[in-house]
Amino acid sequence: MANKAVIVIGGVAVAFIALKLLGPLIATLIVLGVIALPVAAYLMLDPSQRRRLRGQARKRLGS
Structure with a gap:
């Protein structure tokens, strides 16, 4: 089970x-x-910090 699923449960x-x-x-x-x-x-x-945070989330999706 994925870590996020365990946290949600x-x-x-x-x-x-x-x-x-x-x-x-x-x-x-x-x-x-x-x-x-x-x-x-x-x-x-x-706004620049939010942009950077969204960019990091997108990078993780591809890995």
């Missing part, structure tokens, strides 16, 4: 455990926070 498992232990509202806030953090970090980059 682990994230879903943690979300379900948080849902059971902490309740739906707090679990939802945690999941939204985990999603919002990388989005906010990407939006804080300069």
